[in-house]
Amino acid sequence: MSAAVDNPFLLVERHGPVVLVRMNRPESRNALSEPQQMQEFVDLCHALRRDREAKVLVLTGNGSAFCAGGNVKDMQTRGGIFAGSPYEVRNSYRDGIQRIPLALYELDLPVIAAVNGPAIGAGLDLACMCDIRIAADKALFAESFVKLGIVPGDGGAWLLPRVIGLPKASLMAFTGDTIDAAKAEQWGLVAQVVPAAELEQEALALAQRIAANPAHALRLTKRLLREGQHMRLDSLLELSAAYQALAHHTEDHHESVNAFLEKRPARYTGK
Known part of the structure; x- marks a missing residue:
């Protein structure tokens, strides 16, 4: 059995027609840094597309963060998915993290992001790949790529303006500044803000309301x-x-x- 099977990034629970998925790398704040993580998202979406019993997907994170984006330490050492020539890095994006927005975009099930903590960089973009976002009151959001001297490499320049409009998306992308859950709700980035202890319950309740339909x-x-x-x-x-x-x-x-x-x-x- 492979290590990926022994210690999957995505933990999947079934609640009748609702599928609850937890990103499970709390020690790295659920950073997206390994090719296998990207593959698990792709495999999950392919499986759910064929699963006629599933009606709604809820995505959340274990630990203090929803998703902290890319692994900055790997960026520093030019290791992992950031290793190699410019041509190799380009293909690492195309064959890696860019497969996630394509897989989620093609998934026919409604997807709810239950944002339990910081959603930073690729983590914010991952939340924007979902159809509906509910945030814990301690959640934070940043399109922070510019702070690291890079650009949104996972579709954020397409996703974020469609969620909050181009002017606000430009403000977030050009400054890299972090906004809190209250401002995210004001800007329409999230549909609802709830106390952290109630987030999962609220997300599952919404999912069940959706799943009550054909x-x-x-x-x-x-x-x-x-x-x-x-x-x-x-x-x-x-x-x-x-x-x-x-x-x-x-x-x-x-x-x-x-x-x-x-x-x-x-x-x-x-x-």
Whole structure:
């Protein structure tokens, strides 16, 4: 058995249709520094895309931080994923951390980030890869790459402006300054701030509210929201019509309508 299996970075728990995933390198504040960590994210997304029982993913971190970004010590020594020539470093990004936003972007399940502590650099961008963010009151956020003389290498320049708008994203990226949870909520970076002790409970409760809806409708809605970020309106309307035709011919749609008219809870089967 490999070391990666013995000591995985991602710990996965099932709560019915909700999948709770914890990043588990508290000693390094869940920094993203090893190729195997990136591979675990990719493998997780591929598995969940095929898992018809899963409806929502909740991502959080063990320890004091959500994710501290890249390993600064490796940057100093030009080791790990930062080793080699410029060409090799470029490929390390393309074959490593850049696979995470692509995998999460293609995942049809709604994803909630339960930001339990600092989300710095790539950690902030990881939170922005999720659909909804809930923060503990002690959480901190920074697009801090410029402070280290580098640029957002994992998609942050695309992700962050889509979450909080270009002016605020520019302010965070150009200064590298840290903002607290209250300002993150004010700026729309997070949907809700809760006491740290209640974060996981609140995130799971939200996930269960989402998971109470039909699986096919959730996955198709997630895809429409994603495609709508780069499509023209007329193209999105065509795609919406096609998805709606599929949705109208599912058993869960008919069950939803019947339950609504009969004033009773719906009983979904995923068909």
